[in-house]
Amino acid sequence: MENLKSYLSTISPISEETWTAVSQLFTFEQLNEKEFFIEENKYAEKIAFLEEGCVRAFFTNNEAKEYNKQFFVAPSLIGAYTSLLTKTPNLIPQQALTECKIWIADFNELEKMYELYHDLERLGRKIAEFYFLEKEKKELEMALQNATERYLKFRKQFPNLEQVIPQYHIASYLGISATQLSRLRKNLHTVNY
Template identity: 45%
Template sequence: MNRLRSYIEAVAPIQEVTWNVVAELFRPQRLVKNEYFALAGRVEHTAAYVAEGILRAFYRDADGLEYTKTFFMADDFVGAFSSLVTGQTNQIYIQALSDCELFIADYPALTRLYDTHPDWERFARKLAEGYFVFKEQRELELALLNADERYLRFRAEYPGLEQHIAQYHVASYLGITPTQLSRIRAKIFARA
């Protein structure tokens, strides 16, 4: 829990009284590799802080092809945010790519604190703003960068991650096939 508090304080300082209330809402949970944190087709109610591990958010098309949307690692908040915020059916899957240590909380309980703890609401706003900026940058990368540039950006953004996850997850995140990723890697590493 100390790590969670340090993360919150780094985003937006909160008062001791707020921390005491917030801390009561989180409980530890382990996910084993390949276990799901969120499933498409249901309304999600849980958000979590990732203390350790790697998760991916992805969706499947009608043919069953998977498209990786993002990765969550230590010091990230994870959740099916569209479902959490709107109360609508979730459309993404969130799966552990490694064993994970999480601190989970009921999302509606967290948001009920906004009216009584403005410092918590400020934290949530800053967190949401950070995710919004990340999402916008990701959309720009997919639209404006070629596959080589996207791969290099991925490596800079997630240093060392590709040594811990399957290459087809990396390819899916980049919007290319695993074969294309192999060619890009061979070309880049041949230059190094």
């Protein structure tokens, strides 16, 4: 649980009093590879700190084709934020791509503490701001950068992920086919030699 405390402190400092109260809400769980943290059309109730592992957020189109929207690599927070805030069914499932260690808390209980602990409320706002900026950044990358630029940015953002997850997940995240990714990687490899 010390990793959770350290992670939260890097976003926005919280007092020992706040940490003592908040830490009681979290319980440790393991998430197996391919297991869902939250499924599609379910109401989200939990938020979690991803202490170890990788989780993907994705959606499926009408032809049952999956598109990876985001990767969460430890340390990170996971949860269906839109569903949590709007109290509507989740549209973007989150699934473990590796074995994961997570600390789970009930979002409503955490939110109730905002009234008592203003440093916790500030932390919640900063987390929301971070994910808003991440979402906008990804949308701009998809619209303004070519596949090579997106791939190089992916490698910089997630330096070890290529060795851990299947290539088709990376291709989906980049908005290209697995064949295109393979060709792109080959071209970059050739250029570097």
